[in-house]
Amino acid sequence: MPCLLVVLALFFPRIVLLLMWFFTNYLQRAFHHELLYPILGFLFAPVTTIVYAWEVNNHMPLEGINLIWLVIAVLIDFGGLGSGARHGYKR
């Protein structure tokens, strides 16, 4: 089950974000009820947003292994954007 959630978050991060937004208060707690950062995260860095929200909700310090998870998330978001850029270029 946890693996399925990770796979969902990796392949459909924006759908996961929407589910989190509408059915939990994970994002509200992570971003202190601010709207802007979740929206920007949804648009530009969905995986990073999910990982960040998960760490904040579990009160994990943003250092050590937790920081590495975030860096990986940023790289995945880079990859998604880069892939989009390449598609755009080819077309």
Next chain:
Amino acid sequence: MRQTLAFPLLLAAVIGSPLFGAQDPLGHYRAARVSKRSFTHTAMQVQNRSWSTYGGGLDNTHYSALTQVNRDNVAKLKVAWTYDTGDAFKGSEMECNPIIVNGTLYATTPKLKVIALDAATGALKWTFDPNQGRPVLSKMRNRGVTYSDGRIFFVWRQYLYALDADTGKLIPAFGEDGHLDLRKDLGRDPALQFITDTSPPVVYKDLLIVGSLVNESLPAAPGDLRAYDVHTGKLRWSFHTIPHPGEFGYNTWPPDAWQYIGGVNNWSGMSVDTKRGIIFVPTGSASFDFYGSNRLGDDLFANCLIAINAETGQRIWHYQTVHHDLWDRDLPTPPALVSVQRDGKSVDAAAQLTKSGFVYLFERETGKPLFPIETRRYPASDAPGEVTSDTQPLPTKPAPFARQALTADMLTDRTPEAHAAVLERFRKVRSAGQFIPPSTDGTIVFPGFDGGGEWGGPAFDPTTGILYVNSNEMAWILRLVPRESDQPRSGKALYLNECSSCHRPDMAGSPPEFPSLQHISDKLDEGDVRSILRQGAGRMPSFARLSAAEMNAVVNYVVYGQDNALAATEDKPSPIEQRFRIDGYNKFLDPDGYPAVKPPWGMLSAINLNTGEYVWKMPFGEYPALAAQGMRNTGSENYGGGVVTAGGLLFIAATNYDKKMHAFDKATGKLLWEADLPAAGNATPAVYELNGKQYIVIACGGGKTKDPSGSQYVAFALP
């Protein structure tokens, strides 16, 4: 702070990447601008419109930029909501300055539960009860909590707790299952230490910096200032306020004092200059407060304002306001971090109040005084073994905000009988102003042990440079009495040595601060008394260090009046066993319980820190019973601070007897509005805006008079 910044930085990393730019350069530009603007806006919100930190901000200026409630409409203020904690009991207090974050108000109750309320309605969201069902037998004092990145930090007894701000649940990743034991990491046996904290810790970057309240008699824990990782609770640095060998200030003590002296603690809170990364830490006196033959010397860093590098714990500068303190002249409040005009330039400064009624003003980076400080000579002590400091510092400007010496012509003339009674007592004691050494005759301390300036602290208006100070003008009598013996060998002797300084030799105490123990068995059973002795209560330290036989002997004496003998021991003389104790914390009162000095008994002052001159000054508070007899505007004891607003107002409750919330015109001191409270508001209000409405909320706990204590938070707003 680091956590708050982390996500915007990560987002910027993604948006700012070349890959992102390749996808949409225009979008990148727009997104970056929006993000920056939003962040700045959020920061401004926190600074100006909310009250997310004790004292209104880490600068402790008690200033609100809100203007919705102002001079023109303040008379229309009404109660918007009240919340009754239901926790009041005889003598309980509620001194909490609440904080408001994301629409939730966080505060503590008289039994030291933490509560989260909807800040717009006062509806309860959650409660955390550290007592876990155990009965609360005595006063528990707390002045606030700390918020950081979704967590609430607060201190209950010796434990520093971390709670989830949304749920009130403990955060297991912090310390040991959500809490730290502050008795640890002091270099002494944790089981024998009494330590707690009444003021909330501060957060700088990822550091949680914590002061302490410790025993004022020996043995006492040292007042080390400590910084913990805000996420894990791991100790990052300690600052030894009683220096260890090789550390700066060590030579101002006897060589081994760092191992047995305690105190020199920061109980009144601290301020943080976030731009410079400096924390400003006011400290209290060394224990034992009133006789210091085992701590001869200046006793650095007691009674100091210390500027410390917040990241490393290294001292930057310090200023000692009393050398070798013998009068309990703790610095009672964190300094207000202000900006003042000097020679046409703005200078960042720290304004520090004292119990003796002075304002020190120091340049923040160097500690240079911004008004001259002169050194005066004072008489030597005639108490055997005591060596007082020859000199003490006194600021030349601003003039003191409280009277400095009690003379016979200042004694009460409220009635001829009252005057005669206090005059008779006055003739038997010494009174000649500040720094007259404690004596067996008795010495007047004026302003008294509670100030002068007190823990509520000042409010500072950055738009005018005016500092608002509420203060007390009560005289107290300090009298040394010889201890019975070096080795007390009975229950009574133990009581006299360990307990009588506060509860007095006849157990009458000085209520309500130091309760009477006479007929204690009518209120508490033997187990309750034993429990209080083990745990401590309010200002009372724990006596867990007593052996079982000693504990039994004291309990039997206090509860049943039995003076049981104890077997002799062969312990070596201890450096903490001294020749003198005091005969109690005694306010100088007339036979009817009113102050022995002529009014004013409490004052409210507005001081221009640019010039050092007073803008206005007036008596603050009154006794309803005396007012009914025509004796008005006497001023009265008052505790808790004020808040100054951009709407032209000074909000303050504080007064002990008339139990009112007041709004004054900050420019003139004219009273514009007042409201009755359910109990005295001995706390600092919080001023915040939510959903377009400005609120002023105050804790009404009372507990400093014989009137019933209160348990309500009351919020005011325009209809």
